[in-house]
Amino acid sequence: MxxxxxxxxxxxLTDAVVHEVIAFANTQGGVLYIGIEDDGTVLGVPNAHKQLEAVSNKLHDNIQPDILVHLYLEVVELDKKEVIKIAVARGARRPYHLKRKGMKSSGVFIRYGTSVTNASEENIRQMIIESDGTNFETMRSLKQELTFEEASHFFAxxxxxxGVEQQRTLGLMTDDGYYTNLGLLLSDQCEHSIKCARYLGNDKLEFQDRKEFSGxxxxxxxxxxxxxxxxxxxxARFVGLKRLETxxxxSPALREALVNAVTHRDYxxxxxxLIHLFQNRIEIVSVGGLVKGLTIEDINLGISQSRNPKLANVLYRLKWIESYGTGLQRIKESxxxxxxxxxxxxxxxxxxxTLPKQQLTTPDSDENELEQWLSQQSEFTTRELEAYLNKSKGTVRKLIEQLIAERKVTRVGNGRTTRYRTLN
Known part of the structure; x- marks a missing residue:
């Protein structure tokens, strides 16, 4: 041998045995013998059957997740001496690690040839993906020392x-006590952030200020x-004696756009x-395009497929989301x-x-002049109103639709002969 x-x-039996078992479980499995020298000389184990229980307890007490289901321990006789044989299968909940260290490089071991070495962070991340799948929310977080002071405030x-049971139900924690990436997002240690930049003009040439928000x-x-x-x-503007503020x-559009970006981004x-505040618009850039299979036409029709359904459920319970798939429609309506x-x-x-700065359909400076102009017209065309207001064709068309809705004008004719008759 x-x-x-x-x-x-x-x-x-030493701590090195624990490291070896972890390494086998994290790699391709293997067999470890206690009572044999490195050169193969069989020494045997005194009171081997009693020691077998001590080995089992040591592995149970020092390794997470529970590894005993992947082990077969027995006492075998070699050269007429009793040794302990530990058969280790490749684990289903990798990475296995020292309880006291957690899923850090210092507590995770892998087999490299005939040696045991610490796993790199990338090794650990890959083992999590292979064990948990690629769904970001449900994967175990690399960080397990999490606190929830801020989240507790919002739930309260x-x-x-x-509590712990609610965290398990919401998906912040696995059944065996590991925090998930969803837990990391809601924790005080969240690694993602939101960056805001305010500009002097309508381009990115000159900053006014920049801020980054974390937690x-x-x-x-x-x-x-x-x-x-x-x-x-x-x-503010006045309509008669009534003061109207705009x-x-x-605010509903800002709120919905912000919550939408946080809910659906690819973490x-x-x-x-990224949030850019220009003089004439606000742009909110969320990482990750549309969920696979959806198109712009789909979401314009109100079809919704959340990339992060568990996070969406948390925000729904907190009443930050009123109902699924209606956020964009509410932004339009606002x-x-x-x-x-x-x-x-x-x-x-x-x-x-992109949220443009609001321009009212009847701007204060133009409202009285427009009323006066309309009172002087019996009929007019779209082109005539465009020339008077010095506005674009699209803007004037929206204004005409509002005038029709307010019963101030009515449409006469069709196509190129269309005119609009004022109603007194």
């Missing part, structure tokens, strides 16, 4: 319990929304959500009084939401 990539000898505000994804959303609200100017950007990418409309574009790895 001699040592090989799948056979290992140990003189006696909504009177929702947030629990829930705290990030609240802080970013406050930041956007501080930069959302309000203007935000540069409808397997390390990049941040702009119903504006000449400009929100729009979104996609690439294979990005989704960009």
């Amino acid at each position: 001699k040592e090989s990539p799948t056979v290992e000898f140990k003189r006696e 505000q909504t009177n929702i319990k947030f 629990s994804i829930l705290a990030q959303v609240e802080s970013v929304y406050e930041y956007l609200s501080l930069n959302n100017a309000t203007s 935000e540069s950007y409808p 397997s990418f390390s990049g941040s959500i 702009y119903k009084e504006s000449l400009e409309r929100p729009f979104w574009t996609t690439s294979p790895n990005a989704f960009v939401m």
Whole structure:
């Protein structure tokens, strides 16, 4: 007998035995003998059957996840001496690791030839993917020392319990006590962030300020929304004796766009959500394009397929999402009084939401003049109104539709002969 990539000898029971068993379970499995020298000389184990129980207890107490289901321990006789044989199968919940170290490189071992070495972070990440699958939310997090002070605050505000059982039900924790990547997102140690940049003009040539928001994804959303609200100017106008206030950007649209970006981004990418505040628009860039199989036409029709359904469920329970698949429609509806409309574009790895600065369908400076002009016209064409207002064809068409809805004008004729008759 001699040592090989799948056979290992140990003189006696030490911590090295634990390391070897972990390495076999994380690699291709193998057999470890206790009571044999490295050169193959059989020494035997005194009281081998009693020692067998000690070996089993040591492996159970020092290795996570539970590895005993992948082991077969027995006492065998070699050269008329009793030795302990540990047959180790390749584990189904890799990476196996020292309990006291966690899933860190210092606690995870792999077999390299006839030697045991510490696994790299990339080795560990690959083992998690092979064991848990590629669904980001349900994979075990590389970080397991997590706290939830910020998340607990938000759950308490909504009177929702947030104990261990609730964390398991929501998907923050596995049945065997490991935090998932969803848990990492909601934890105070969340590795993702949201970056905001404010510009002096309508391009990226000159910054006014930049901010990065970190911590629990829930705290990030609240802080970013406050930041956007501080930069959302309000203007006032009077209709008769009534004062009407208008935000540069409808608050419901800002809220929905922000929550949408956080809910549907691809967290397997390390990049941040980017928010650009220009003088005439806000752009929210979410990492990851549309979920595979969906098109822009699909989402415009209200079809929704969440990339992160467990995160969406958490936000739904917190009442940040009212119902699935309606966010984009609510963003559109919040702009119903504006000449400009929100729009979104996609690439294979990005989704960009553009919220234009609101322009009311009857701007203050033009409203009285428009009323006076209409009172002087019995009929007019689209081109005539375009020339008077010095507005684009699309803007004037939206304005005419509003005038028709308000019963101030009516359409006469069809096609090129279409005219509009004023109603007194």
